[in-house]
Amino acid sequence: MSGPDNTPKITDLDGLLEYREITERISGLLNKRLKGHLAALSPLLSPGRLLGKYVGWREPAPRADEVLAELAEKFKPCCGGPFNLKPDLDEETLTSVGSKIEVYPYEYHYEAQGSKAVKKISMTSPVRWVVTFGSEYSLSQLRNQVTATGEHRHQPIRQFVVNAMVFQVTLGRNPAVAQLLNDLRYEITYQALPGLEKLPMATIGVRVPSFRPPDDLLLTAIRLSGVPAFIELIDTGAVRSLEDPLRLQIEALMEET
Numbered sequence: 001m002s003g004p005d006n007t008p009k010i011t012d013l014d015g016l017l018e019y020r021e022i023t024e025r026i027s028g029l030l031n032k033r034l035k036g037h038l039a040a041l042s043p044l045l046s047p048g049r050l051l052g053k054y055v056g057w058r059e060p061a062p063r064a065d066e067v068l069a070e071l072a073e074k075f076k077p078c079c080g081g082p083f084n085l086k087p088d089l090d091e092e093t094l095t096s097v098g099s100k101i102e103v104y105p106y107e108y109h110y111e112a113q114g115s116k117a118v119k120k121i122s123m124t125s126p127v128r129w130v131v132t133f134g135s136e137y138s139l140s141q142l143r144n145q146v147t148a149t150g151e152h153r154h155q156p157i158r159q160f161v162v163n164a165m166v167f168q169v170t171l172g173r174n175p176a177v178a179q180l181l182n183d184l185r186y187e188i189t190y191q192a193l194p195g196l197e198k199l200p201m202a203t204i205g206v207r208v209p210s211f212r213p214p215d216d217l218l219l220t221a222i223r224l225s226g227v228p229a230f231i232e233l234i235d236t237g238a239v240r241s242l243e244d245p246l247r248l249q250i251e252a253l254m255e256e257t
Contacts, residue, residue, distance in 0.1 A: 128205030
């Protein structure tokens with residue numbers, strides 16, 4: 001997000017709606033672009049290339065045992081609450097990982113301060129997404145299952161968690177792919193999501209600043225829509241100053257000489 005001093009000033013609903021419309025168009029383009037790039041890179045991110053027989057591949061993977069051990073270590077912290085999973089990586093779950101990459105909106109909760117009350121709002125980033133190998137549950141379905149009272153369906157929850165871990169290990173062991181994403185102006189981070197604190201997720205974002213409108217305007221928009229959810233707004237002024245990773249590298253070399 002933009003810093004407090006750099007945040008564009010929006011003073012009325014007309015300005016808010018204008019930013020909102022532009023944000024939705026740009027975010028749609030960025031989302032489509034990311035999915036296209038990940039689809040092109042998916043053969044390089046296939047889990048079979050690293051885990052071989054453990055995920056049902058016929059071709060051997062030279063360091064599969066080492067990768068499996070790394071995966072098991074990453075999986076252990078996720079076994080307690082709120083997931084309550086068994087700590088072992090069973091064959092059924094591993095062979096069901098698959099290689100389809102799913103892209104989900106990055107969401108978080110924000111408490112807007114009104115003159116009379118505080119309102120919790122579900123905020124969505126227009127420039128960052130959660131990325132993992134797809135499974136039966138979507139990210140929102142996982143959240144609903146974990147927070148719901150009563151009996152949980154443990155196998156779909158387990159599959160989602162393992163798929164998320166496998167994607168992180170696969171991406172982490174493909175530095176060339178990570179570098180290519182960086183050259184395309186993407187930023188890769190690993191972070192826990194609200195309600196899923198023990199499950200770090202890979203997120204991929206575009207280096208374009210976004211911001212929340214002032215709380216009073218945000219709350220007015222929420223009252224008008226009747227839905228306690230909003231998307232951050234893209235700082236359109238900052239788009240013109242996007243950095244080029246290649247230019248920065250060349251400039252650094254020039255400074256050395």
